[in-house]
Amino acid sequence: MxxxxxxxxxxxxxxxxxxxxxxxxxxxxxxxxxxxxxxxxxxxxxxxxxxxxxxxxxxxxxxxxxxxxxxxxxxxxxxxxxxxxxxxxxxxxxxxxxxxxxxxxxxxxxxxxxxxxxxxxxxxxxxxxxxxxxxxxxxxxxxxxxxxxxxxWEYYYQSTMRDFLLSLTPRPQTVFIAHEDRLYGTSHAKMADEYFKEAGFKVVAREGFKSGAPDLTPLLTRAKGMNPDVFYWIAYGADAILITKQGKELGFNPRLYASTVQLGTQEYRDAVGLDNAEAFVGITVWEPNxxxxxxxxxxxxxxxxxxxxxxxxxxxxxxxxxxxxxxxxxxxxxxxxxxxxxxxxxxxxxxxxxxxxxxxxxxxxxFSPSKFAVNHAFKQMMIFQWQKGQKALLFPRDTATGAVRYPFPPWTPR
Missing domain, CATH: 3.40.50.2300 (Response regulator)
Structure with a gap:
């Protein structure tokens, strides 16, 4: 049977x-x-x-x-x-x-x-x-x-972010990497860790969290205690909103907040407000300008x-x-x-x-070959920063529409 x-x-x-x-x-x-x-x-x-x-x-x-x-x-x-x-x-x-x-x-x-x-x-x-x-x-x-x-692919992301960090003056020394704990976040974080260390940055921690979690205060508190120059997270839109709001509540002021694509949506800007989005850095494939x-x-x-x-x-x-x-x-x-x-x-x-x-x-x-795929299209990546409610392109230099605001301005006056 x-x-x-x-x-x-x-x-x-x-x-x-x-x-x-x-x-x-x-x-x-x-x-x-x-x-x-x-x-x-x-x-x-x-x-x-x-x-x-x-x-x-x-x-x-x-x-x-x-x-x-x-x-x-x-x-x-x-x-x-x-x-x-x-x-x-x-x-x-x-x-x-x-x-x-x-x-x-x-x-x-x-x-x-x-x-x-x-x-x-x-x-x-x-x-x-x-x-x-x-x-x-x-x-x-x-x-x-x-x-x-x-x-x-993720190596286009992380090589672009690495090169952007290398372009900053004064150059940051330490990076805390936070990431959602499934394939997207863990894979990107692993590659970021490798690229950053090869470039001479000290990765003080690489920590995963559940995307969509209602509270990331414990993670942000640990990061604040390590006092990294860069807090870099790889996650989704709801996570970006929560990190911004709770980072402000904790008074967590790294020299740079940086993230990936989800930071660039209108929903993010509207949810956190123009003042709170100010000076956050993200990565993108394309912008309307x-x-x-x-x-x-x-x-x-x-x-x-x-x-x-x-x-x-x-x-x-x-x-x-x-x-x-x-x-x-x-x-x-x-x-x-x-x-x-x-x-x-x-x-x-x-x-x-x-x-x-x-x-x-x-x-x-x-569509042309990438490292392992036979049919892959867009490969370009750009770094942007929220400035007065708009996204200023910062890197690569030949695409720049503005200058970086760095270090990150303190939360206190906002």
Whole structure:
């Protein structure tokens, strides 16, 4: 009986895989379905909502002409920043919704779980993915041609932050690294530790915490007691808000507060207030004051940076985050790959996306090899600082729009 149940279970799994493989043929004739798994609630909600807005804008503009005579339909699912929920959402999109590709996403922990779920299906889904930054993912899944990674890998992050710290005068000597305790945070923190030590910085501690925790006072108290020159944390938007508020309550004044991408959202600035955000440093892939020309091939979908920002701001009455434009460009790439392939045949679509080489409002759009992945797009990183409610670009020097405010101004007068 056990053997019979095992055989039946395997047969059902195979049937699910085959039904996905045949999915495009049985999907609604007038639409091409794209799956999008984002942390729309929970600690990654800020950047996830930015990504959703970017994809919704791309979907509307793509559908003015359509793709292969059909409309693109993006089906969004909320992973709640929980990898188990993300896997369930992924499998639902594959087996029930019959999506032909996945686009978007945020968080290496979720991305790693999703790609693990992809492995159960034959053929594997195509992914144009915005949320994968851990080198662990690059090493594990990077050789799969059907996975197109849009987000920079963690070594681009940490080498840029290291070089920025080296550029400061007086140069900081000690760094406390705090990080969320799942794949995203631990992987980035390990690499930051290595890069900083190689550059001559003393890492006084590397400590993990649970993202979304209601109280980080014990962590911040320990950090304050070590009196580091730099407090550097790697986590999500809700964590950035809490660290800022509780750092102020404790009177914790390192010479520099620095973090990663989640620090750059409008939600962060609004939640902590302009005065409290002042002089916090973050890292980004793109900012709205970038200046890239329109695509020669598809200027209607990939206009200049200035025109794209104007359109986004008019629609949503807010400044775009880099996840907004990254998810937008990713969906355009998927749609143009399908269009160039002339069908939904997986191998033809993969080959067509690999041939994309054009300008975009985010910069040159071309998938090329990285250290371990065969198809990777954007690699540039920039350092910004909140100054009077705006993000001033500080580093690299050739992108700078302002000078660093350093050391960090005391909390007391605020």
């Amino acid at each position: 056990r053997e019979l149940r095992a055989v039946m279970g395997a047969a059902l799994l195979a049937l699910a895989a085959m039904s996905w493989g045949a999915g495009p043929a049985v999907a609604a004739e007038d639409e091409i379905r794209i799956g999008a798994v984002w942390g729309l609630t929970g600690p990654t909600a800020g950047v996830s909502q930015e990504g959703r807005r970017g994809m919704e804008m791309a979907q509307e503009l793509i559908n003015r002409k359509g793709v292969l005579g059909k409309k693109i339909r993006v089906i969004f699912e909320d992973d709640k920043a929980d990898p188990a929920v993300g896997v369930s959402a992924t499998e639902k999109l594959i087996t029930q919704d019959k999506v032909v590709a996945f686009v978007g996403g945020v968080g290496s922990t979720i991305c790693n779980a999703m790609l693990g779920a992809f492995e159960k299906y034959n053929p594997r889904p195509i992914g144009v993915l915005t949320g994968c930054g851990a080198t662990t993912i690059e090493q594990r899944f990077g050789k799969e041609r059907g996975y197109f990674f849009v987000h920079p 970038a200046d890239f020309a329109a695509s020669r091939e598809w200027p209607d979908l990939l206009p200049s940076t200035r025109d794209w920002v104007r359109e986004y701001t008019a629609r949503y009455k807010r400044e775009p985050h880099y996840y907004s434009i990254m998810s937008y460009v990713a969906l355009v790439a998927a749609a143009k790959g399908i269009e160039a392939a002339g069908s939904l045949d997986r191998e033809k679509v993969v080959a067509a996306i690999e041939k994309i080489n054009t300008m975009s409002p985010m910069g040159p759009l071309k």
